[in-house]
Amino acid sequence: MSRRIVVTSNCQLGGLHAALSAMLPDDEVIAVPYLGVEPPELVDLLPGAQVWVSSMHPSEARPVLDRLGSPAQLVSIPLLLFTGFHPDIVHLADPAGGEVESAVGGYSSAVVGWGWRQGWDAERIIDRFTPATFAALGYLSAWEGGVRLARYVFDEAVCDFEGWFLPLVARNRVFMLTDNHPTIEALVQLARIVGRQVGADPAAVAYPWELVIPDGLLATSAVWPVYPGISDSQDRPGVFVWRCPDGELIDLETFVVRSLALLATHDPAEVTTSRFANDERLAATLGGGR
Numbered sequence: 001m002s003r004r005i006v007v008t009s010n011c012q013l014g015g016l017h018a019a020l021s022a023m024l025p026d027d028e029v030i031a032v033p034y035l036g037v038e039p040p041e042l043v044d045l046l047p048g049a050q051v052w053v054s055s056m057h058p059s060e061a062r063p064v065l066d067r068l069g070s071p072a073q074l075v076s077i078p079l080l081l082f083t084g085f086h087p088d089i090v091h092l093a094d095p096a097g098g099e100v101e102s103a104v105g106g107y108s109s110a111v112v113g114w115g116w117r118q119g120w121d122a123e124r125i126i127d128r129f130t131p132a133t134f135a136a137l138g139y140l141s142a143w144e145g146g147v148r149l150a151r152y153v154f155d156e157a158v159c160d161f162e163g164w165f166l167p168l169v170a171r172n173r174v175f176m177l178t179d180n181h182p183t184i185e186a187l188v189q190l191a192r193i194v195g196r197q198v199g200a201d202p203a204a205v206a207y208p209w210e211l212v213i214p215d216g217l218l219a220t221s222a223v224w225p226v227y228p229g230i231s232d233s234q235d236r237p238g239v240f241v242w243r244c245p246d247g248e249l250i251d252l253e254t255f256v257v258r259s260l261a262l263l264a265t266h267d268p269a270e271v272t273t274s275r276f277a278n279d280e281r282l283a284a285t286l287g288g289g290r
Helices: 013-023 042-048 058-068 110-117 122-126 131-136 139-156 161-171 184-197 202-206 216-220 252-263 274-278 280-286
Strands: 004-009 028-033 051-054 073-076 241-243 249-251
Touching: 004 013, 004 042, 013 028, 013 184, 013 202, 013 216, 028 042, 042 058, 051 058, 058 073, 110 122, 110 252, 110 274, 110 280, 122 252, 131 139, 131 280, 139 161, 161 184, 184 202, 184 216, 249 252, 274 280
Parallel strands: 004 028, 004 051, 051 073
Antiparallel strands: 241 249
């Protein structure tokens, strides 16, 4: 008998929905975007659902099922976050809480942002993109912190972190496009955890769907590089080449110059990120303090 499986998540929804649809071909798998508030579509969908795969925190999701009288099995999943490949990424906010964009959109460089706040020109900022700077900032040992953070978000969702992380690490590929945009490989691995929980055919779970399903985020998202120096600490190649959301590839100089031009439209005193306030290594390594 076909089941209704509702999948609620953020930008990772497309790949996750496609992978679960492939692993559960006899079920009706319905995608519902989650943008931080309870999706109104759930009112009509959950009462008749047998499974709800949700990125809402379990403490928020369970009351939704109870309120709607839904018998659905709750399968909680995290909003994927892993910073080990890209420790320089920060998210800058304007006074209204909106994202301050860099040359590649809503992802900024801590080194570039810090240099801009000090009034540095592009050449001075570019000169700081060295393995010595990255070591002093803690980037070469950022993998361990990235693992701790990812484990935390999985634990909050009561989801199997090792079942997601260890197979990806064993393949020795970069499985994140940015700090919070996963590759299709990472999403398929998350879908495998869900598939096992809801009784999918083991052969369908094990199938390499990452070679079949288009990577929607890769097609439309920024792609942040693994920097040289950081890459050496992880025994993988590294480059200073960014992929813009429109597909353009840009080098370090272009990234810095364009980012500074966008930042110039903002008041440094009004642009915030917790990283600048809480990470003393930025001032100690790069100088300045504002």
